[in-house]
Amino acid sequence: MGTRIMSYAEAVADALKIEMRRDPRVYIAGEDVGRFGGSFGVTGYGVFAEFGPERVRDTPISETAIVGHAVGAAAAGLRPAIEILFMDFLLIAMDELCNQAAKVHYLFGGQLKCPLVLRTAVGAGMGTAAHHSQSLEAMLCHTAGLITIAPATPYDVKGLLSSAIRDDNPVVFLEHKMLYAQKGEVPEGEYLIPIGRADIKREGSDVTLVCWSGMVRQCLAAAEDLEKEGISAEVLDLRTLIPLDKEAILESVAKTHRLAIVHEACLTGGFGGEIASIVADKGFDLLDAPIKRVAGPDTPVPFSPVLEAEFIVKADKIAAAVRELLG
Amino acid sequence: MPVRSLVSYSIDRVEVLDPQGVVDEALMPDLDPGEIMRLYEHMVLTRRFDERMFKLQRQGRLGTFARVAGQEGAQVGAAFALRPDDWLVPAFRETGALLWRGLSMTQILQYWSGDERGGAFPKELRTLPVAIPVGTHMLHAVGIAWAMKQAGEQVAVLTFFGEGATSEGDFSEAMNMASVFNVPVVFFCQNNQYAISVPYTKQTASPTVAQKALAYGMFGVQVDGNDVFAVYRVTKEALERARTGSEPTLIEAHTYRVTDHTTSDDARRYRTDEEVGLWRGRDPIERLARYLKTQGSLDEAGEAGILADADQKVAEAVAAFEAIPPPGPEEIFKHVFAEMPPQLVEQQAALMARLARRR
Numbered sequence: 001m002g003t004r005i006m007s008y009a010e011a012v013a014d015a016l017k018i019e020m021r022r023d024p025r026v027y028i029a030g031e032d033v034g035r036f037g038g039s040f041g042v043t044g045y046g047v048f049a050e051f052g053p054e055r056v057r058d059t060p061i062s063e064t065a066i067v068g069h070a071v072g073a074a075a076a077g078l079r080p081a082i083e084i085l086f087m088d089f090l091l092i093a094m095d096e097l098c099n100q101a102a103k104v105h106y107l108f109g110g111q112l113k114c115p116l117v118l119r120t121a122v123g124a125g126m127g128t129a130a131h132h133s134q135s136l137e138a139m140l141c142h143t144a145g146l147i148t149i150a151p152a153t154p155y156d157v158k159g160l161l162s163s164a165i166r167d168d169n170p171v172v173f174l175e176h177k178m179l180y181a182q183k184g185e186v187p188e189g190e191y192l193i194p195i196g197r198a199d200i201k202r203e204g205s206d207v208t209l210v211c212w213s214g215m216v217r218q219c220l221a222a223a224e225d226l227e228k229e230g231i232s233a234e235v236l237d238l239r240t241l242i243p244l245d246k247e248a249i250l251e252s253v254a255k256t257h258r259l260a261i262v263h264e265a266c267l268t269g270g271f272g273g274e275i276a277s278i279v280a281d282k283g284f285d286l287l288d289a290p291i292k293r294v295a296g297p298d299t300p301v302p303f304s305p306v307l308e309a310e311f312i313v314k315a316d317k318i319a320a321a322v323r324e325l326l327g
Numbered sequence: 328m329p330v331r332s333l334v335s336y337s338i339d340r341v342e343v344l345d346p347q348g349v350v351d352e353a354l355m356p357d358l359d360p361g362e363i364m365r366l367y368e369h370m371v372l373t374r375r376f377d378e379r380m381f382k383l384q385r386q387g388r389l390g391t392f393a394r395v396a397g398q399e400g401a402q403v404g405a406a407f408a409l410r411p412d413d414w415l416v417p418a419f420r421e422t423g424a425l426l427w428r429g430l431s432m433t434q435i436l437q438y439w440s441g442d443e444r445g446g447a448f449p450k451e452l453r454t455l456p457v458a459i460p461v462g463t464h465m466l467h468a469v470g471i472a473w474a475m476k477q478a479g480e481q482v483a484v485l486t487f488f489g490e491g492a493t494s495e496g497d498f499s500e501a502m503n504m505a506s507v508f509n510v511p512v513v514f515f516c517q518n519n520q521y522a523i524s525v526p527y528t529k530q531t532a533s534p535t536v537a538q539k540a541l542a543y544g545m546f547g548v549q550v551d552g553n554d555v556f557a558v559y560r561v562t563k564e565a566l567e568r569a570r571t572g573s574e575p576t577l578i579e580a581h582t583y584r585v586t587d588h589t590t591s592d593d594a595r596r597y598r599t600d601e602e603v604g605l606w607r608g609r610d611p612i613e614r615l616a617r618y619l620k621t622q623g624s625l626d627e628a629g630e631a632g633i634l635a636d637a638d639q640k641v642a643e644a645v646a647a648f649e650a651i652p653p654p655g656p657e658e659i660f661k662h663v664f665a666e667m668p669p670q671l672v673e674q675q676a677a678l679m680a681r682l683a684r685r686r
Contacts, residue, residue, distance in 0.1 A: 027477070054477075060507055065466055065500035072470025075455065076414070078477065080470075095497075100463055108456045109447030110662040145663050168665035196668065243668035 001189045009180040011154035012119070013045035015161035016081060018190045020051055023079060026165055027055040029066055030083030034058035039085055040121055040180050063089050067096035070116045071104060081165055084120040086132045087174065094139075101170040102145030117164045117171045122150070123214045123264055124301045124312050125178040133301035133308075135213070135265035140172050141242050141274065147195060148241040150174040152216035154184035156239055159193030167195060176214040196240045198248035204234035207258040207322050210249060210275055212238045215262045221315035226322055233322060241271055249275060250283050257288040258325045262318055267295035289325045294318050338537045340549040340581070343556040346609055348617025356560040360624060366407055366555055367619060368633050370399040370612050373423035375637040376432055379645065380422075380439065384590045388649070392439040393420040397553075397585035400611025401517050402487065403427055404558030405580070408566055409485055414475070415454040416468040416486040418461075420517070424487065428454045432644030437651055443662075444654060462488060462495035465514065469501050472510035476573055483511045483569035485562070490536050490579075491522025502543045502577065511569030513562065514540075514577045517552060519584035524597040540577035552582030553611040583609070656682060 006014065020026045028043060034053055037044020048056045059066050063084055070080035084090045090097065097118065104112045124133040140148045147169050151157040157175065164171040201216055202223050209219040216237045223233040236252050238245060253259050259279055261272035272293040279291060294313055302308050343354045358366070377396055383389040395402065398420065406424035409415060415428055422435060429452050438445030438457060446456040455471075458464035468486035475482050492498055493516060505512045516536045520527050533539060540547025546568070550561045558580055565576035583606035587594045594603075619625035660667060660675040667675070 057508075060500070060503055062500040062504060064497055065469070065504045068463065068466025068497065068501070069470035069473060069504060072416075072467030072472075073474045074470070075467065076471040076474035078470075078474045095460070095463060096466065099460060100467070105665065106662045107443060107446050109444045111447035111450065112456070113665060147664075243670060246669070 001187045001191070003185045003187050005183050006154055006186050007180065008154045008157055008175070008182050008184075009040060009042050010045050011158040011186050012042050012161060012175060013047050014186070015158045015165070016043070016047050017050060019081070019162055019165040020047070020055060022190070023165075025077060025079045026081055027057065027078060028081050028083065029057040029059050029070065031059060031061055031066075031085050033083050038083065040175075040177060042083075042180075063093040064096055067093040067101065067118065070118075071096060071100050071114060074114045074116045075104065075112045079115050079165060081117045081119065084118060086128075087120045087122040087136055088131050088134050090118075090120055090136070097170070097172070098143045098146070102143050105169070106145060113168050114170045115168045117161070117173055119161075119173045119175060121177045122174045123176040123178055124308055125214070127303065127305055127308060129303035130300035135263070135296075137174060137241055138265060138269055138271045141271050145170065146242065147171040148174065149195065149239065150176070150213040150241060151239055152176070152179065152201075152213055152237050154182065154186045156193060156199070156237075158186055159191050160195065160239060162190060163192045163195050166192070171195075174213060178214050182217075193239070196243040196245055198236055198238045198240075198245035200234060200252070201237045202233070202235040204232040204256065206232045206256055207260060207325055208234045208236055208249070208252040208256045209260050209262055209318065209322075210236050210238060211262040212241065214264050215313060218313060218315050219262055219318055222318035222322065225315060225319050231322060231326060244275075244278075246278055246282070249279060250286070253279055253283050253286045257286055259287065260292040260294055260318065260321050260325060262294045262313060264296055264313055266298045267293060268298050270295050292321045292325055294321045336538070336541050338535050338547060338549060340551070341557045341561050342551045342554055343560060344554045344614055344618055346614055348614055348621055350556060350618060354557070354560065356556055356563065358556070358559070360622075363619070364624060366403065366559075367612070367615050367625070368637070369407075369427055370403050370423065370555070370615065371633050372637040372640065373399045373403060373426060374612060375634065376426070376641050376644075377422060379641045380436070381586075381590065383436070383645070389436065389439050390441045391589050391591050393589045394584070394586040395420060395422050397606065397610070398517055398519060398582050399423050400555040400615070401552035401558055401580040401582045404555040405485060405487070405515050405562040405578075408559050408563040410482070412453065412480070413482050413566065414468070414471050414484040416464050416471065416484060417455065417457060418464065418488045418492070419457050419459050420489070421487050425454065428452050430454065432641060433647040433651075436644060436648035440648070442651070442654065462492035462497040464488075465492070465501035466497055466504075468512050468514075469505045469508070469510060472505065472512045473508055476510050481570045483513055483566040485513045485515055485566065487515050487517060489522060490516055490518040490520070490527055490530055491525070492516075493536055493539060494530055502540070502545060502575075505575040506543045506545050509573050510575065511573045512575045513565045513569055514575065515562065516577065516579045517582055518579050519582050521584060521588065521594070521598070523588045523592060536579035537577060545575050545577055547577040547579070549579045549581055552580030553609045553614065555611055555615055
């Protein structure tokens with residue numbers, strides 16, 4: 001299979017096209033996904049052109065209906081791949097997502113499956129302010145019955161989206177808006193990355209940096225800087241948050257004996273707390289230092305470019321936390 | 328610049344069978360005597376089952392549930408118009424419709440006893456399980472209708488809800504999407520006048536629910552919900568429009584909940600005996616019985632036979648329900664996901680180990 005350099009956005013589109021060709025039950029619905037090509041341009045990479053308005057459906061501005069109709073469509077045999085423009089808007093549809101999609105399989109004794117994928121754009125960095133910039137993955141991880149995926153590279157986003165569309169559970173698929181333009185080598189044909197498997201993006205022996213989504217590249221940059229100081233950092237990209245690859249985290253900590261968890265979302269109640277708790281419970285004896293969390297402040301994402309830049313966790317903040325751990 | 332009227336609409340109300348049991352022959356739907364007798368028997372069964380469920384609940388043998396009494400004409404009449412390949416998406420008060428679709432009384436009892444296994448409705452019934460949250464399921468009906476349209480199946484989806492649900496945003500979004508997508512859904516509102524204690528006039532300032540259809544470019548009609556012939560006629564026409572033209576419809580069945588909202592409230596606290604008495608006089612089952620008697624199809628012996636037959640079926644179902652063993656504790660983890668992920672395998676193993684120690 002040949003490979004090609006493509007952007008994260010193109011890789012998402014590539015997975016959508018492959019899955020829609022292979023399975024006529026897969027369709028897309030969302031705001032501006034049709035002729036306009038999606039607000040981040042994803043369906044504009046030939047998805048609408050190839051499949052047309054019936055399978056790439058523009059919907060009214062009704063987030064609850066986008067998610068709710070998909071629950072019904074999935075129950076009746078389709079495999080919806082819906083799009084919610086910004087993750088912030090998902091809050092409008094949380095009832096259909098968390099009370100319906102996540103629970104129908106359980107409530108109905110396994111009789112109704114809900115194979116839907118909900119793609120949505122997360123994260124700060126574009127000056128889109130408090131209502132268009134949040135990373136709310138912790139809310140999803142706290143809801144039983146949902147799978148949450150947050151890929152960081154073009155390769156991962158394509159392989160994981162294919163797996164998500166073929167999965168029989170409701171999957172929330174978080175695409176970081178600052179990654180859409182990032183390019184990388186991606187196989188041209190179909191391939192699957194298993195859901196629930198973390199990936200070591202850089203090997204190291206002194207400290208483990210657990211991260212996902214937009215924070216992976218910040219951790220890699222921090223690891224570069226730390227290497228110059230003789231500190232070897234391992235960057236573990238979770239890729240999937242639920243189900244969580246606990247083994248990969250514990251294996252890495254067994255090697256490095258130090259852990260920093262890095263996420264863009266606010267510190268308090270963030271998913272980093274869950275990981276810290278698991279390692280404290282199952283890996284206490286592996287640790288040579290306390291567990292660090294490096295996360296956004298407990299504030300809304302500011303509009304001001306100066307303040308927004310301060311909000312987003314960067315390599316220097318990560319490196320500083322690591323130095324504390326080793327100090 | 329003249330002022331011009333751009334649109335004007337009216338809303339029809341359909342009545343066929345009057346409270347004395349006399350039908351308007353011009354509007355009488357095409358039902359043969361055998362079908363009418365089945366309608367009657369089924370409405371009686373629904374009521375007897377409802378009454379027995381109420382007793383079981385009071386005895387602590389069943390959980391909280393929403394009673395049907397008074398609304399048999401609306402929901403049985405509507406469900407009777409469905410074809411087996413159509414879909415039914417109920418709310419939480421449609422016991423009569425579920426029974427008509429072929430769901431067993433035993434399974435309905437199992438569900439309301441608080442056993443999730445009772446929610447696994449047989450797939451071939453094309454009937455979604457009970458939806459407890461108010462209004463969320465109307466959107467599922469739209470999605471099912473979309474899936475059917477995509478599959479090229481000429482079938483319709485009937486969804487039930489109450490007038491209280493029309494105040495939820497989900498109603499508006501579902502109606503709008505159904506019209507914009509042009510999908511075959513029949514929205515069937517059982518306007519039973521109360522959302523728990525809140526009366527219709529405090530729920531909406533709209534004189535009818537039916538007219539809410541107009542804003543979405545949808546056909547809307549009101550029907551006497553205690554008149555099973557009118558309900559059947561209107562629903563059948565709507566389902567046919569849905570199947571052939573993929574056109575959605577909003578039907579408002581004007582009816583009344585003669586009992587409490589559920590087994591957890593007491594309706595005497597918010598409405599008068601006089602009002603309830605007025606509606607008891609419009610009872611859908613008695614009205615149909617009067618018609619059958621004037622037709623010579625029913626006499627007192629026949630009536631008693633139908634009652635006895637219904638009670639026998641209910642008794643058998645209750646016995647079968649009470650013989651179902653409760654679920655094992657490990658089932659708490661079953662069906663959270665299509666396949667159990669590692670953290671649930673771990674939690675289930677921990678529970679089983681703890682239980683084994685306890686034993």
